[in-house]
Amino acid sequence: MDGSDPDGLYGPARWYRDGLGPRYRQLYRHISSAIADGRLEADSQLPPERDLAELADVSRVTVRKAVAQLVSDGLVEQRRGAGSFVRAQGPKLEQSLSTLTSFTEYMLARGKSSASQVLLRGLFAPTPDESIALGISSSERVARIERLRHADGVPMAIERSSLPEDILPYPERVETSLYTVLRENGGAPARAIQRITAINLAAHEARLLNLAEGAAALRIDRTGYLASGRPIEFTRGLYRSDIYDFVAELRLDGPS
Amino acid sequence: MDGSDPDGLYGPARWYRDGLGPRYRQLYRHISSAIADGRLEADSQLPPERDLAELADVSRVTVRKAVAQLVSDGLVEQRRGAGSFVRAQGPKLEQSLSTLTSFTEYMLARGKSSASQVLLRGLFAPTPDESIALGISSSERVARIERLRHADGVPMAIERSSLPEDILPYPERVETSLYTVLRENGGAPARAIQRITAINLAAHEARLLNLAEGAAALRIDRTGYLASGRPIEFTRGLYRSDIYDFVAELRLDGPS
DNA sequence: GAGTGGTCTAGACCACGGG
């Protein structure tokens, strides 16, 4: 059992730090980044769950919870009786639907440079969509931030985030990461619900993304909630679907 | 504890049958359908996990696994210290991305009538997409079934499924459910990976869906695998995004 | 048969919020 982890990739010291969240999440991130940067090759086999538990010094249940996330991201494939294997990744950018978090982090993990260009920042009267999603009246104001996201110099997405004024009173202070500012002010979302649809780009959106007017794009609306259940973020993102792929694993029903 | 389940909604006899799959999955389906048909109202609270475990006569871990699926479907919301609540459902058709399986079942649960019109059935030479997804050579043939899906008389989606010839040698025998035929022949997919993109509809597709040429639609490519890991199904679905919404819950990172 | 993932249990402690 001692020769099965030559790089010490799975020792607790390699992935666990106190205060950075639950073990299963940190272990998930550790393995996930090992796959992203090639330390774990495509089609290679992960250690059996029982070994992994012993190597990482956690229970098997915790290992399974970490691996389950890798599976739902499409990064790992499990076959009963056989083992757990790293899935080969396609050439297109693939983003997991179950862990859509930071554009910047995602591109970093793929070895891409990323940049954001702020298109708009300020306080405005809410649109009906925003009123409903954030649960505020039309007499209140919302902070709005609109950004154009680039990767390796190519425009990839337009993201417009709206938040209640009391959550983000000074939107002009947001420079890079919205979530960083929110955490400093004591509250980033703990949960979110996404809705995915397809739209035809308007002329000005198409221009920004370097596409033709009317081109199809993915629209992902995300409503983020504090742990208390209060909605504090409504983000509408338009993604170039010729570059992005959104991926999810799907568990089909058992015997019926 | 005995007065907290007046309808006996959670007793084992109400949801568990031997041979129909794991307990957490059956319990999930039971609660899910209770929400879909209104037996559990929006904003109502589920029993605490510990009570639910006792009522259903399973361990709390099993209850949590069932509830976790409801959460990822966007059907239930959990708040630490407060409880688990049934989420209010929007007016649009919302389909969970983590359980995208049967069009027919989904519409049934929503009280919609559904119908399928077969556009094409037969054996053909594989396209490059199909060759790659199914891992077959270009000299073999694939069974193809193309269907137009209606709900309440409105065209909703076009689905084209391709399978290796040895899996589905007689495609013309598929009448209603592809999966039913596969199960009879000894093998429906156990796992699947989905890729979601947006596309502009071609003229003939648009006509079928009652939309204008070039209208944006969601394209969902699903590759289904046997338990052995062999890919046996490649389905490309085009969904009207003016009617459908695809929904997913999203867990954001913990403290950082 | 040996090894793998899949399911399930009973119990513990923590973090958070206001029934």
Place this chain on the structure above:
DNA sequence: CCGTGGTCTAGACCACTCT
């Protein structure tokens, strides 16, 4: 405070694959 969900454990048994 007590009740809630969140995390984690050690161990058991089953179903399946591979050889």
